[in-house]
Amino acid sequence: MPELPEVETIVRALTPRIRGRHILSAEILHQRIVRYSKLDVVAGITGQKVENVRRHGKFILIDLSQGLLTIHLGMTGQLLFNTQRTPWTRAIFNLDDTQLLYDDPRMFGSIEFSTAEYRTRSLGPDALSINEDVSTKLRKRRAPIKSLLLNQRIFAGVGNIYADEALFRAGIYPGRRADRISNARTARLIEIIQEVLTEAVDYRGSSVSDYVDTEGRKGSFQNRHNVYSRDGQPCTTCGTPIRKTVIGQRGTHYCPNCQK
DNA sequence: TGGAATGTTCGGCT
DNA sequence: AAGCCGAACATTCC
Numbered sequence: 001m002p003e004l005p006e007v008e009t010i011v012r013a014l015t016p017r018i019r020g021r022h023i024l025s026a027e028i029l030h031q032r033i034v035r036y037s038k039l040d041v042v043a044g045i046t047g048q049k050v051e052n053v054r055r056h057g058k059f060i061l062i063d064l065s066q067g068l069l070t071i072h073l074g075m076t077g078q079l080l081f082n083t084q085r086t087p088w089t090r091a092i093f094n095l096d097d098t099q100l101l102y103d104d105p106r107m108f109g110s111i112e113f114s115t116a117e118y119r120t121r122s123l124g125p126d127a128l129s130i131n132e133d134v135s136t137k138l139r140k141r142r143a144p145i146k147s148l149l150l151n152q153r154i155f156a157g158v159g160n161i162y163a164d165e166a167l168f169r170a171g172i173y174p175g176r177r178a179d180r181i182s183n184a185r186t187a188r189l190i191e192i193i194q195e196v197l198t199e200a201v202d203y204r205g206s207s208v209s210d211y212v213d214t215e216g217r218k219g220s221f222q223n224r225h226n227v228y229s230r231d232g233q234p235c236t237t238c239g240t241p242i243r244k245t246v247i248g249q250r251g252t253h254y255c256p257n258c259q260k
Numbered sequence: 261t262g263g264a265a266t267g268t269t270c271g272g273c274t
Numbered sequence: 275a276a277g278c279c280g281a282a283c284a285t286t287c288c
Contacts, residue, residue, distance in 0.1 A: 003266065032284085058267080075267055076285080088285090106285050108267055143278060152268080160266055208266060209287085228266090249280070251264075 002073045004127055004157030005200035006211050006219065007058050010079060013214040014060070015053040017081065021095040022049050023064075030107065033090040036119070037112035041091075044113035045069055050095075056120045057127065057156025070119045074108030081214050100214075120156075127157035127197055135186045138178045145181060146174035147248035149193070158193060161206055161228045164253045166193045168227045173259040175247045199224070227253040 002010070026042050028034055034041050048064035055061065060079075062069040071079070076088075080101045085092070091102040091111055102111065112119055125134070134155050141148055148154055149163040158166070167174045170189040172181060181189070205211060205219030208229055212218055222229075226236050231244035231253055240257040 006266080072267080075265070106265090106267095106283090108283070108285095110268090141277080147278080150267085162266095206266080211266075248278095250266095 002077065002205075002211060003058060003159035003162055004055075004197050005162070005203075005221065006205035006213075007055055007060060007073065007157075008201050009205045009213050009219065010073075011053055011055045011060060014079065017098060017214070018050045018062070018095055018100070019053060020050065021097070022047065023093055023095055025094045027092040028090070028111070029092070030090045032107050033102070033104065033109065033111050036110050037114070039067075039113050039115070041069075041111055041113045045093075055126075057123050057152055058159070059120050059123070059156075061117065061120070067113055067115050068117055070110075070112045070114065070117075071102070072110045072119075074104060074106065074110065076106040076210070077102065077104040077109030078210075078212060079214050080212075080216065083216070123152050124155040127155050128194060130155045130190055130194070132187065132190075135183070135190050138186055139181070139183065141178040143178060144175045144247050145172060145178045145189075146250070146252060148178050150248065150250065157197065160250050160252075161208065161225070162193070162196055162200065164228045165225060166196045168253075168255060168259060169196060171258055171260065174252045174254055175245075176260075227255060229253065 023045050026045055044067055052063040060071040082099055083101055086103055088103045088105040089101050090104050093100040138148055146163050149158050169192045200221040203221035206221040207218035208222050227242050230242045232241055235255040238257045240255055242253055243256050244253050
C-alpha cells in the first residue's frame with residue numbers, strides 16, 4: 001500500500017504529534033512484526049524521548065534519545081492515533097498523551113529497534129533526491145526499466161503505482177530494457193519520477209484499496225492516475241484502452257499506443 | 261473458488 | 275561477481 005508519497009504523508013502527520021514526547025510503554029502483539037530486530041523493541045524504546053521523525057524511501061525512521069525505531073508498513077501496515085484495537089493490531093505505543101497503534105493484517109511490515117541506522121544502509125538514495133548518477137546507473141542495466149524502478153537499491157521510494165504512472169508520463173513501455181532507452185529519455189524519466197512523487201505528496205498519496213494516514217484520512221491522488229488500476233479504460237491522452245500485463249512479477253498498467 | 265493485492269528478501273542460475 | 279528472476283512470506287478481498 002504505502003509508497004514514498006503515502007509514507008511521507010504519514011511522517012508529516014506523525015512528526016508534530018510525537019516529536020518531543022516520551023514513549024511511556026509499548027506492547028508487541030505479534031512477534032512476526034519484530035522479526036528483523038536484533039534488539040528487543042519494547043525494552044529498547046520504553047522511556048525514550050522522540051527526537052525526530054524521518055523517512056528514507058518507504059522506511060519511517062524515528063530518532064529516539066538513545067537509538068532508532070525503524071518502521072516499514074509493508075503492504076497493509078497502518079499507523080493510527082487513538083483508535084480502537086482491531087484483530088490486526090500488531091503493536092501499541094503509549095506516548096505522553098496519545099496512543100499510536102500499528103495495524104497490519106498481512107504482516108509484511110516490520111518494526112525494529114537499533115542503536116544505529118542499519119536497516120536502510122542497503123537502500124539507494126531517496127527518490128526525491130536523485131540526479132544524473134542514477135540515470136547513468138540505469139543505462140548499464142539489462143532488466144526491464146520497471147523492475148529497476150522498483151529496485152530499492154538503485155533508489156528508494158517508488159513502488160508499483162508510481163512506477164507505472166511515471167513510465168506513462170515518460171512515454172516508455174515498462175518492459176523496455178533499461179540499456180535500450182536513450183540517455184536523454186532516461187534523464188527525463190528521472191525528472192518525471194520526482195514530479196509524480198511530489199504531486200502525489202501534494203494530494204496526500206493514493207488510496208487505492210485501504211491506505212489512510214495516521215488520522216484515518218484517505219489520499220486523493222488515485223483520482224489523478226493515468227494508468228494504475230485503469231485497465232480497459234481509455235487513455236487520458238489518446239483514448240486507447242489501457243492494458244494490464246505482468247512485468248517483473250508485478251501487475252503493470254500502460255497505454256499500448258503512448259508507451260513504446 | 262482461485263487469483264491477485266500498493267513490498268521485501270532470499271536462493272539459484274547465468 | 276553482479277545481475278536477474280522466481281519463490282516465499284500471510285491474509286483479505288473480489
